[in-house]
Amino acid sequence: MTISMYQASIPVFLKALDNLSAILDIGAAHAEAKKIDPLVLTSLRLYPDMFPLSRQVQIACDMVKGGAARLAGIDPPPRADSEKTFVELKERIEWTAAFLRRFDADQIDGSEDRPIVIKTPFGELNFTGQQYLLDFVLPNLYFHSTTAYNLLRQAGVEVGKRDFLGRA
Numbered sequence: 001m002t003i004s005m006y007q008a009s010i011p012v013f014l015k016a017l018d019n020l021s022a023i024l025d026i027g028a029a030h031a032e033a034k035k036i037d038p039l040v041l042t043s044l045r046l047y048p049d050m051f052p053l054s055r056q057v058q059i060a061c062d063m064v065k066g067g068a069a070r071l072a073g074i075d076p077p078p079r080a081d082s083e084k085t086f087v088e089l090k091e092r093i094e095w096t097a098a099f100l101r102r103f104d105a106d107q108i109d110g111s112e113d114r115p116i117v118i119k120t121p122f123g124e125l126n127f128t129g130q131q132y133l134l135d136f137v138l139p140n141l142y143f144h145s146t147t148a149y150n151l152l153r154q155a156g157v158e159v160g161k162r163d164f165l166g167r168a
Contacts, residue, residue, distance in 0.1 A: 004105060004108075004109045005071060005109050005111050005112055005133065006103075006104075006105035006107075006108040006109050007084075007098075007105075007106055007158055008134075009067060009071060009133055009137070010101075010103055010108065010133075012066060013064035013067065013068065013100055013141065014100055014101070015063070015099075015166055016141055016142070016145055017061070017064065017093050017096060017097050018058065018166060019145070019163065019165065019166040020093060020148060020149075020165060021090055021093045021094070021107045021151060022062060022166070023056045023149055023159050023163050023165060024057070024086050024089055024090055024093075024148075024150070025086075025090070026158070026159050026163060027041050027042075027086060027152045027155075027157050027159075028087075030152075030155075030156070030157040030158070030161065031086075034156075038085060038086050039084060039085065041053065041086075041151075041155055041157070042054045042084055042085060042086060042089065043074070044152075044154070044155055045086075045151070045152045046151060046154070047146065048166055050147070051147075053148050053152070054057070054089060055081070056144045056145075056148040056151070057083070057092065057105075058083060058089075058092060059083045059094065059140070059144045060141055060144040060145050060148070061066075061079075061080075061093060061142065062076075062094075063135065063137050063140045063141045064095050064096060064100060065079070065100070067082050067133060067137035067141075068099070068100050068103050070114075070116050070129075071111040071114065071116075071129050072103055072107040072111070073107075073111070077099070080094075080108070085097070086159070087117055089157055090115040095100050107123070109130035111130075112128065112129050113128050113129060113130070114128065114129040115130070116132040118132075118136075136156075145164070149164050
């Protein structure tokens with residue numbers, strides 16, 4: 001049995017976003033229970049040269065938004081990166097999930113060999129659709145989601161692996 005590009009992308013993206021949203025809920029509840037300014041948590045960094053939790057969530061959302069759009073052969077819609085609070089970050093996730101739900105299998109399947117070019121400050125990245133999904137989008141999604149999880153865990157928020165993975 002083979003797995004389609006749609007099956008390997010949109011449902012996977014949506015599950016990761018749902019789990020990230022649930023982790024943010026736990027972080028917000030922790031801040032409230034411990035009387036911590038929530039901005040302290042959403043501003044946390046693992047190291048001074050790394051992005052804060054808020055930016056980790058934004059990038060995770062951007063990865064899947066751009067991933068779905070490019071696999072479908074369209075430009076990703078722009079979105080400002082202005083979210084700072086748990087509520088705003090959750091709204092960003094909800095907006096991204098709604099965007100992803102617009103795609104159906106016919107738009108994504110068959111994109112394995114589609115040329116995808118990403119312009120970065122470091123130069124151009126060239127992929128086929130399959131390489132883009134498997135070697136760029138998914139690793140970035142998991143890296144930034146994991147970093148957001150780790151930031152909350154490091155701050156004493158009681159999140160665990162089951163929260164990160166979600167329910168089957």
